[in-house]
Amino acid sequence: MPKRRKPTDNENAILLAEVENMCPLCAKSLMYEKGGKKHKIFEGAHIYPLNPTEEEKELLKDEEKLHGDVNNLDNFIALCRDCHKKFDNPRTVDDYRKLFSIKKNILSKNETRAKxxxxxxxxxxxxxxxxxxxxxxxxxxxxxxxxxxxxxxxxxxxxxxxxxxxxxxxxxxxxxxxxxxxxxxxxxxxxxxxxxxxxxxxxxxxxxxxxxxxxxxxxxxxxxxxxxxxxxxxxxxxxxxxxxxxxxxxxx
Known part of the structure; x- marks a missing residue:
């Protein structure tokens, strides 16, 4: 069973930049300023679940994955805490496809921008x-x-x-x-x-x-x-x- 890993500071910066500092589901700002410092209010969410339940495996069995390793950054997306909680509970095919599509477009755009x-x-x-x-x-x-x-x-x-x-x-x-x-x-x-x-x-x-x-x-x-x-x-x-x-x- 894979262990949950927290994205590093550099990886969090990448995830934040990918969604342009806004939650891709509700458009909430993912950073706030207090005491002259910036603080994050987002989490790196697994798009395909880290340790899916039997029900989730059945639910997503025909769905494409962004990466074979669920802990790869390609399978993460920055979400505000509220949207992360809603996305995970309960998980639905429609929500999965929505986040999958958003992240796939991000990855495609990144690949093009690299050129x-x-x-x-x-x-x-x-x-x-x-x-x-x-x-x-x-x-x-x-x-x-x-x-x-x-x-x-x-x-x-x-x-x-x-x-x-x-x-x-x-x-x-x-x-x-x-x-x-x-x-x-x-x-x-x-x-x-x-x-x-x-x-x-x-x-x-x-x-x-x-x-x-x-x-x-x-x-x-x-x-x-x-x-x-x-x-x-x-x-x-x-x-x-x-x-x-x-x-x-x-x-x-």
Whole structure:
């Protein structure tokens, strides 16, 4: 029978960061300040139980596990004490699947983020992002793009939600020719910069596609990667840039 182990201080820091200091079930803050010090009010909860009862074994017999070793950090998640108690008593399949899904998404995101450092983007793209954020945009996109913008319909599959698809389509219609013009200006200052940037986006997209099938997730990961690689630039502006590359065929 495995012995319960307490996550180390470093592991607790990892668990806290994974859920961004909020209980993933009730959104309660997992730290509080008193006497000038930070104190934790969370526990590292086993997602699959450490020593399941016979009833729990039967209940979860067909469920996927995050790791073969229940004491591995992959099987832990930070919960506030109240939610931990409710999760354990009584244990249900629905609650298990909910926490399993949350942690699996965290692990997948962590795996992708570990690749951000290895895939570079030309620093000049920050100039295009800055223009989007800081300069006033006058909508003068020709109507001809209204028909052409709909390559997205041919590319998007059921893994891209309707709301994201609508946002991407609108961003293509509103910004595509404007961003294209900004890249032309960029190329006049830094020759071939657009081709290098396009290749870098396409390469990272191809890497993501090897391990992730959801277009929704890939769109979010590309947007975050571009933001992180350009000094935490505006996620909104970075999403517009990724929409440009969807229309331009480097993505999807």
């Amino acid at each position: 951000y450092h290895d895939y570079q983007i030309e620093t000049e793209i920050k100039e295009v992002i800055t223009v989007l954020v800081e300069e006033e945009f006058h909508e003068d996109t020709p109507n001809e793009l209204e028909l052409n913008a709909l390559k997205l319909n041919e590319k998007a599959n059921e893994t891209l939600t309707k709301i994201t698809k609508r946002r991407i389509r609108n961003e293509i219609r509103e910004y595509y020719l404007y961003i294209q013009q900004q890249f032309i200006i960029l190329d006049s200052q830094y020759p071939e910069s657009f081709n290098r940037i396009a290749l870098q986006v396409k390469l990272f997209y191809s890497i993501l596609r090897k391990s992730e099938s959801s277009q929704e997730v890939i769109y979010g990961q590309l947007t975050e990667w571009l933001s992180k690689k350009t000094g935490n630039s505006s996620l909104g502006a970075c999403g517009i840039i990724i929409s440009f590359f969807i229309q331009n065929c480097e993505v999807f």
